[in-house]
Amino acid sequence: MNTKTTQHVFAHLSGQDDNLGDSALRVAYLDALRGPGRHVHVFLGPASTDYLSAFTTAPDLTFHEERATWIGAEQEATRPVHAFNAGETNPRGGVFPVARRAAECARVLDAGGALIFAGLGIKSVETAANVTFDASMHNATIMSWRDQGSRDAAGFGEFAPDWAYSLGTPAEEWRSSFDRPWLAVTMRFDRLWPDADWFAAMRAFAEDTGTKIVTLAQVARDAPRAVHLAEALGGEYLPPPSMRHADLDAHVRMVYQRSLAVVSDRAHGLIIAATEGAYPIGSGSDPQKIARLLAAAGLGGLVGRYDELGEFADRFEAHLPGLAPAVHAARADISDLTARIRTAMGSVA
Known part of the structure; x- marks a missing residue:
């Protein structure tokens, strides 16, 4: 399959059909894998047309509807590049990845190809002690988690901020804080409803900042809660x-570009907000994951439980100037990771 001028890359990019964050981070991951002399074979899983719409077609991309044909093409390639899926994983015990996936990874390394793990995160780091991470991960050409907590729990590899930080508007083009009339709220459908003190704190925050509260849902299942x-x-x-x-x-x-801040317990609600210049305030009943993903970008200062929201509102103004430098630094870290991936791919071309 390979020619002297074309390197074949195999990227598994499946995610939740109704979750914008899942497609956003994988679109950014795909961007890092593309480039001159490479052709990327993409498998999106049994994706809906809603999810598929995030990925544009191009001459250097082949989208495989069946995993078997995607793997078959990889097996025919000379020194292929295998890009393991990014995003959240939830191993609860035993060996990760499962035997079939681990065998696919080992086969790529045995064939002299490159194995990329980049942007992987552990849902609950407390479970990692019960997991045996397969040798293919330890031997991967690139092994980079998306937060320090995941890396520390696994005990190996590097970490860089989530891929989604690389998308969005350049910080130099953000609206000023004086031209952001909204305070946006987007919350998970499957968490406890906040108490009266939280609602009072939200209304006080909007009054203090002279903003209007708007709600939205970037995950379809969250829409009733947003209403x-x-x-x-x-x-x-x-x-x-x-x-x-x-x-x-x-x-x-569009909403985040007009918002001074975004209050959410959705990790990618907060990440996408930050990339559009809206300060991310993490507020949830179980904020450990959002804390890790924001801390990776130096934005963990205003993340906590529902009952901390009032305190965060009081400290908000002092944190606001740090948003642009943090996003700049996160994007630089992701650019460095991208450069390492491309160097690794080039070494086996």
Whole structure:
């Protein structure tokens, strides 16, 4: 399959159909894998048309509908590059990856190819002690987690901020804080409903900053909660034109570009907000994951439980100037990771 001028890269990029964050981070990962002299074979899983809309077709991309054909093409390639799926994983015990996936990874290394693990995160780091990470991960050409907590729990590899930090508007083009009339809220559908003190703190925060509360959902399952939050907060729910990820991405970024801050327990709600110049305030009933993903970018200062929101609002103004430098640094870290990946791919071309 390979020619002297073409390197074949095999990227597994499946995610949750209704979750914008899942497609956003994988679109950014795919960007890092592309380049002159490379052809990327993409497997998106049994994806809906909503999820598929996030990925544009191009001459250097082949999208495989069946995993068997994707793996078959990899087996035919000379010194292939295998890019293991990025994003959240939830190993609860035993060996990770499972035997079939581990065998695929080992086969690539045995064939003289490159094995890339980049942007992987452990959902609950407390479970990592029960997991045996396969030798293929230890021997991978690139092994980079998306947060320090995941790296420390696994006990090997490097880490860099989540791929989604690399997307969005350049910080130099952000609206000023004086031209951001909204305070945006987007919350998970599957967490405890905040108490009365949280709602009071939200309303006080909006009053103190002279902003209007708006709610939105970048995960389809969160939409009913966004409607109820708008009602409870006296704000406005801003629905997207559709739940196609391409439309949803444009809508979400439009809202965040006009928002002074975003309050959320959705990790990628906060990450995408930061990339559009809205300060991310993590507020949740179980904020350990969002704390890790924001800390990786130096933005963990305003992340905590529901009952800490009032305190965060009081400290918000002091933190605001640090947003642009933090996003610049996160993007630089991801650029460095991308350069290492491309060097690794080049070494086996």
